Amino acid sequence: MRRLALVVVAGAALVRFGLVAQERSFLPNRAGSLKFAAIGDNGTGDQPQYDVAGQMDQWHGRFAFDMVIMLGDNLYGSQRPTDFVQKFERPCKPLLDAGVKFYSSLGTHDKASNDTYQLFNMNGERYYSYVRNDVRFVVLDSNYLDPKQLAWLEGTLRDGKERWKIAYFYHPLYSDGGRHGSEVELRVKLEPLFVKYGVNVVYSGHDHIYERLVPQKGITYFVAGASGELRRGDLRPSSAMAAGFDQDRSFMLNEIVDDDLFFRVISRTGATVDGGVIHRQETP
Amino acid sequence: MRRAWRKALPYYPLLPLGAVVAMVWANTASESYFRAAHALAFPVNDIGVAFGLASLAQEVLEATGPDGSMPSWRSVLLPVIGAVGGTIGAAATYSTYIRFTDEQILAQGWRIACGVDVFFCVALARLIFRRRSAVSVVVLMAVVSDIIALVIVSRRPFAVTADPAAAGLIVLAVAVSSVFYRSGIHSMWPYLLTAGPMAWAGCYWSGLHPALALLPIVPFFPRAPRPLDDLRVDRHEHTRFAHFEAVFAYPLQAVAFLFGLANAGVLLRGADTGTWAVLTASLVGRPVGILVTGLIGEALGVVPTRFIRWPDLIVIALIASVGLGFALFLSTTVFPDGPLLAETKLGAIATLGGAAVAFGAARILRVGRFARTADV
Numbered sequence: 001m002r003r004l005a006l007v008v009v010a011g012a013a014l015v016r017f018g019l020v021a022q023e024r025s026f027l028p029n030r031a032g033s034l035k036f037a038a039i040g041d042n043g044t045g046d047q048p049q050y051d052v053a054g055q056m057d058q059w060h061g062r063f064a065f066d067m068v069i070m071l072g073d074n075l076y077g078s079q080r081p082t083d084f085v086q087k088f089e090r091p092c093k094p095l096l097d098a099g100v101k102f103y104s105s106l107g108t109h110d111k112a113s114n115d116t117y118q119l120f121n122m123n124g125e126r127y128y129s130y131v132r133n134d135v136r137f138v139v140l141d142s143n144y145l146d147p148k149q150l151a152w153l154e155g156t157l158r159d160g161k162e163r164w165k166i167a168y169f170y171h172p173l174y175s176d177g178g179r180h181g182s183e184v185e186l187r188v189k190l191e192p193l194f195v196k197y198g199v200n201v202v203y204s205g206h207d208h209i210y211e212r213l214v215p216q217k218g219i220t221y222f223v224a225g226a227s228g229e230l231r232r233g234d235l236r237p238s239s240a241m242a243a244g245f246d247q248d249r250s251f252m253l254n255e256i257v258d259d260d261l262f263f264r265v266i267s268r269t270g271a272t273v274d275g276g277v278i279h280r281q282e283t284p
Numbered sequence: 285m286r287r288a289w290r291k292a293l294p295y296y297p298l299l300p301l302g303a304v305v306a307m308v309w310a311n312t313a314s315e316s317y318f319r320a321a322h323a324l325a326f327p328v329n330d331i332g333v334a335f336g337l338a339s340l341a342q343e344v345l346e347a348t349g350p351d352g353s354m355p356s357w358r359s360v361l362l363p364v365i366g367a368v369g370g371t372i373g374a375a376a377t378y379s380t381y382i383r384f385t386d387e388q389i390l391a392q393g394w395r396i397a398c399g400v401d402v403f404f405c406v407a408l409a410r411l412i413f414r415r416r417s418a419v420s421v422v423v424l425m426a427v428v429s430d431i432i433a434l435v436i437v438s439r440r441p442f443a444v445t446a447d448p449a450a451a452g453l454i455v456l457a458v459a460v461s462s463v464f465y466r467s468g469i470h471s472m473w474p475y476l477l478t479a480g481p482m483a484w485a486g487c488y489w490s491g492l493h494p495a496l497a498l499l500p501i502v503p504f505f506p507r508a509p510r511p512l513d514d515l516r517v518d519r520h521e522h523t524r525f526a527h528f529e530a531v532f533a534y535p536l537q538a539v540a541f542l543f544g545l546a547n548a549g550v551l552l553r554g555a556d557t558g559t560w561a562v563l564t565a566s567l568v569g570r571p572v573g574i575l576v577t578g579l580i581g582e583a584l585g586v587v588p589t590r591f592i593r594w595p596d597l598i599v600i601a602l603i604a605s606v607g608l609g610f611a612l613f614l615s616t617t618v619f620p621d622g623p624l625l626a627e628t629k630l631g632a633i634a635t636l637g638g639a640a641v642a643f644g645a646a647r648i649l650r651v652g653r654f655a656r657t658a659d660v
Contacts, residue, residue, distance in 0.1 A: 076386065077386050078386070079388075106389070107389075108387050108389050108390070108557070108623075108624075109386055109387055109388075109389075110388075110389070111388045111389075112388070112389065142622060142623070143389045143622065143623070143624055144619070144620055144622070144624075145620055145621065145622045146620040147620070171622070171623050180553075180556075181551075181553060183622070183623055184314040184315055184318055184551070185314075185318045185621055185622060185623070185625075185626055186621075186622050186623065187315070188315060188318040188319055188322065189322070189621065
């Protein structure tokens with residue numbers, strides 16, 4: 001009985017601290033598949049950001065992702081040309097040199113004018129869309145979700161005929177982060193469009209944790225806002241949480257093969273803290 | 285009960301009630317609240333508020349017209365330069381706060397800190413001061429501050445389209461009102477039913493905030509003189525059916541309630557940089573700005589000190605820190621629905637704390653009702 005209690009307590013502790021993911025994953029690493037990484041709230045310029053970037057570079061050696069989606073707060077603090085070097089170009093130099101492209105969204109700490117910074121590939125647009133393989137990525141500016149942007153989003157999703165639709169932006173529609181949590185007001189506006197036009201997966205940052213939500217109305221939501229900043233112990237698990245990690249920095253690796261999206265979440269020290277596969281839901 | 289209600293009526297008591305309902309609803313059933321709030325936003329903020337601003341403009345025009353009770357220009361100077369100083373102080377404090385927190389995305393929110401809740405401030409001033417001169421200073425300071433704020437936010441940064449040709453509709457509305465006025469029409473209905481929709485459509489399509497639509501035609505409405513510090517409409521000629529304030533006194537209560545309901549529902553855990561920036565700007569920046577310009581005015585000899593003593597001015601400056609309803613309205617003109625709007629709205633609501641500070645200061649400085657001797 002005591003042994004059983006010990007196992008239960010130890011198990012609960014491991015899940016609490018994110019050491020055990022619900023589904024230990026692998027990445028198929030198949031030739032020709034779309035491989036991408038995801039980072040959020042990364043631009044501190046401090047050592048932990050460099051550590052995460054170092055891990056990403058190591059993984060790139062065996063899992064050759066060719067793009068990185070940036071979920072916002074790409075630069076904290078001052079944003080002079082030297083800051084772009086210290087907080088982005090230097091830590092990401094090996095990946096940039098290897099030809100990896102970064103596609104950024106804007107967070108609350110990013111200057112609006114950063115959309116013209118060439119290496120963020122935003123082409124001067126605060127919200128934009130692009131297609132890789134058979135995947136449409138929709139990048140939103142959740143700071144200013146004005147009617148014009150909503151109209152653009154609806155048109156883009158309606159006209160997108162790709163097999164996968166992935167949206168990413170800064171503020172999470174669902175989050176168990178204690179500091180910020182779910183952005184319900186944004187959810188009321190965005191979720192009906194995501195459901196109507198068959199968005200499959202949504203990535204966000206803002207809360208400085210990693211979290212995977214139980215699919216909401218068929219859509220899987222990730223919070224990946226701990227690639228530079230970290231709010232240790234900030235997870236307040238609810239019934240909507242599928243997995244979470246709030247003890248160290250992390251980033252995500254993703255691979256899309258046919259109707260499956262494989263993901264793996266790596267901590268600053270290289271440990272896998274979550275992973276699994278998302279099967280594409282039927283398009284409405 | 286009926287008497288108390290009539291006394292409270294000019295201060296829009298249903299606005300805080302709507303705000304409380306909204307806060308409780310948003311924090312207990314947030315999805316249903318935000319759906320309802322989004323549905324209410326257009327009819328309330330773009331149409332209903334137009335009548336609220338028209339009513340305020342009417343009251344100011346009645347007090348400042350040829351037969352109004354406006355005091356001499358020298359005594360007006362203090363509230364006017366106080367309003368300018370308070371606005372500069374609030375805007376500068378907000379911008380400084382944002383600069384230090386490095387959330388430049390909130391930078392344009394300084395406009396929100398420019399708002400002063402006229403009705404709440406007048407009610408507060410009446411509770412603290414017994415002298416009408418002090419209440420008049422508060423009214424004028426708040427009104428001038430809000431006029432500055434309206435000019436600042438008149439163009440919506442996130443307007444869907446901007447059609448300069450639509451400005452012609454506004455000009456036409458003013459021309460029609462002018463013709464009515466010269467024809468001696470003494471009822472506000474023709475103005476409201478013909479020029480009103482034209483001005484509203486012109487504002488809407490030209491990218492100006494439609495809530496400002498009635499302001500260009502209000503100067504042509506029939507008016508009756510009133511004291512600057514008396515917002516009651518149940519007196520003298522204001523009760524006539526032809527008068528805007530008489531007809532809309534009760535409908536505007538409903539607008540006030542719906543305004544509070546549609547705009548004040550924010551999640552309490554949503555406090556963030558924008559909240560503290562608006563709060564600091566309102567509670568610190570505005571009073572400091574008012575007092576600094578008061579000092580400058582006194583040094584230049586343009587501000588008469590015999591009407592308002594320094595302890596009075598300190599309390600007045602703190603009363604003017606309450607942005608509440610007007611700051612809420614301004615926030616909807618600066619940010620679209622979303623997290624930035626939510627956090628700045630929370631700051632606007634939190635400026636209610638200025639009332640407690642003003643009361644505390646009045647008590648410490650022995651101002652108004654806290655004076656040792658009768659302060660009449």
